[in-house]
Amino acid sequence: MEGPTAESESGREAWFAKPCVMGIDEAGRGPVLGDMVYGCAYCTEEELQRIGEREFADSKKLTEARREDLYEVICRDTTLAWDTESLPATVISQRMLGSVKTSLNVLASEATFALIDRALARGVDLQQVFVDTVGDPKRHEAMLSSRYPSIRFTVCPKADSIYPLVSAASIVAKVTRDRALRQHVHSDAINASTSYGSGYPGDPVTKAWLEAHLDRVFGFPDLVRFSWQTCTRMLEDRAVPVRWECEDSTDGQQATLLTGPSQGSQGASGGAGRHSFFRARQLQPVHTF
Structure with a gap:
């Protein structure tokens, strides 16, 4: 989770109360490594045409050097504000593999909500939001419209190639993710x-x-x-392989779960002459270290 920086808001608060438009896109949905980052960029309706004259494009179609240059342009432009919401790999793993599993689409929706909620909390008068999506656009648009009935939503695939504000959001998200990956400390x-x-x-x-x-x-x-x-x-x-013991809440009995590669033989740990504590845990004596 990121949130706006002083740089992303400095000199911009004066126009937050004017009718504004936002673009939202993500970076890092498919990779097995690193954060998934959602980014947004927004400006007033009157500035929208000028933003369209910039050379913003889908970040995936830009070289790394060009993305970095445009990111700096976005940061310096006081008529354009931005924000990011980062989901680290640890959070993605925990949510998707938890006892109550959460899909990647739900995580993506939550990140989108967070960006919009923070903008509204800062007093931004959002009138319209353009969103890039990889799922069912109509379903996603209906969900957003239901949650934010006062905002007009346009949700479509490849929005980062169609709407300049979404392109700017794509650049912010991609640069944020790439920098985090380079600077990651294990x-x-x-x-x-x-x-x-x-x-x-x-x-x-x-x-x-x-x-x-x-x-x-x-x-x-x-x-x-x-x-x-x-x-x-x-x-x-x-x-x-890992053997987990859990207590069945219905009758108080213990159940044993085995994870990992299938083990064809229980080996010496299953010996009938050993105490049940050791047999249940497949513990064996070690003579040489």
Whole structure:
């Protein structure tokens, strides 16, 4: 979660009470590494045409250097304000793999709500919002219109190539994500390589990075989205199996769950002569360290 910076608001508050238009887009929905970032850019209705004369474009079609240049242009333009909402990989993993699972679409909607809510809380008179979407645009538009009945919404795929404000939001989101990825400090205190590749699971460089940084007990570093299928398969194939015990709330009995690769034999830990505590946990004596 980011929120506006002093730079993104300085000198802009004077026009917040005028009728305004906003564009929203994301960066990092598909990658297995790093944050998913939602960005927005907004201006007054009277400034909208001038914004359209800028060279903003879908951030994916720009070189990194050009994105950085345009990002600085956006930051300096006091007739244009922006904001970001970042969802780290740890949050995505926790929400998607929790006991109550949350889909990526729901996370995306929550990020969109956060951007709009913060703008409204700052006194921005939002009249219209353009949103880029990868899901069903009509359903998303209906949901937004129901939540914010006083705002007109236009939701469509490739909005970042159609509406300049969405293009500006795309640039803000992409630069924010790329900088966060470059500056990421692993809380796991590991000496991880920064040769991430594109971050997409189909990228051989990214896949090699995942394979090189898979710990058989603890899994992946905190930069990785454990909920992605690529990670799930790697953990199933290479991680140490884990046996969890949980108490059945209905009859107080204990149930045992096994995660990890299938183990064909229980080995010595299943010996009938050993105490049930050790058998249940598959604990075995160690003679050599």
